Amino acid sequence: MDTATLTRPAVLILLGPPGAGKGTQARMLEDRFGLVQLSTGDLLREAVAQGTEAGKAAKAVMEAGELVSDEIVINILRDRLKAPDVSRGVILDGFPRTTMQAEALDHLLAETGQKIDAAISLEVDDAAMVERISGRYTCANCGEGYHDSFKTPEVDGVCDECGGTEMKRRADDKAETVASRLEAYHAQTAPLIGYYRDRGVLQEVDAMKPIKDVAGTVQSLTADVIS
Ligand code: ADP
Ligand code: AMP
Numbered sequence: 001m002d003t004a005t006l007t008r009p010a011v012l013i014l015l016g017p018p019g020a021g022k023g024t025q026a027r028m029l030e031d032r033f034g035l036v037q038l039s040t041g042d043l044l045r046e047a048v049a050q051g052t053e054a055g056k057a058a059k060a061v062m063e064a065g066e067l068v069s070d071e072i073v074i075n076i077l078r079d080r081l082k083a084p085d086v087s088r089g090v091i092l093d094g095f096p097r098t099t100m101q102a103e104a105l106d107h108l109l110a111e112t113g114q115k116i117d118a119a120i121s122l123e124v125d126d127a128a129m130v131e132r133i134s135g136r137y138t139c140a141n142c143g144e145g146y147h148d149s150f151k152t153p154e155v156d157g158v159c160d161e162c163g164g165t166e167m168k169r170r171a172d173d174k175a176e177t178v179a180s181r182l183e184a185y186h187a188q189t190a191p192l193i194g195y196y197r198d199r200g201v202l203q204e205v206d207a208m209k210p211i212k213d214v215a216g217t218v219q220s221l222t223a224d225v226i227s
Pocket of ligand 2 (some may be wrong): 098
């Protein structure tokens with residue numbers, strides 16, 4: 001782990017369409033900098049699995065590839081930010097996804113005197129996104145992400161991180177929902193690139209490159225902004 005001293009909790013945002021590599025890069029940032037990945041997609045999937053009220057409301061929306069209501073997502077994130085493990089800092093993965101969520105985040109951070117260190121936009125074209133989503137799978141035990149072509153485990157079917165042998169694919173990673181997820185991204189989330197550019201925290205990264213090249217860029221700019 002990088003031993004750079006932080007004087008306050010870091011706040012990084014990973015922006016980008018579904019399949020851009022946000023989760024992949026977030027896990028690598030966790031390992032290197034000791035930050036905590038907060039994925040609203042993961043938090044919502046947990047809520048669905050637990051059958052909470054929020055999960056019940058979100059299930060069909062997620063299956064259709066649309067965005068869950070701002071109210072539900074903001075409440076889930078606000079609660080998660082209260083947990084003690086986020087004290088060193090967070091990597092927001094998949095949040096914010098609308099201007100209203102971005103404004104809510106500004107308010108939440110202002111309450112605790114925090115600020116956004118960087119909004120890193122992972123730029124990929126639509127065709128790459130479809131290819132990445134359709135080959136994605138994860139270890140059911142530890143959540144490590146893999147891809148049929150671009151990131152395979154060293155031993156077929158065995159997780160490099162934990163040795164787990166059960167792999168799973170997401171219910172919404174199918175051709176029927178990709179179009180609506182992409183449409184939601186372009187209509188509702190892409191405007192956040194301008195939102196963060198205007199605030200002077202936007203960092204644009206070419207995410208068409210291989211995972212390790214993207215990681216090199218993302219980690220070096222992270223080291224610059226949080227030290
Ligand atoms: P997101 O969190 O943005 O939806 P993921 O990190 O889950 O995206 O990545 C989607 C899929 O693409 C995964 O299977 C991952 O292994 C793969 N992937 C991520 N980054 C790259 C990259 N730079 N090149 C090729 N494949 C990638
Ligand atoms: P993800 O894991 O980020 O690809 O998100 C999976 C699904 O969860 C999305 O297609 C949305 O339905 C929902 N979701 C995740 N994050 C958000 C968010 N910030 N706002 C609204 N919906 C979200």
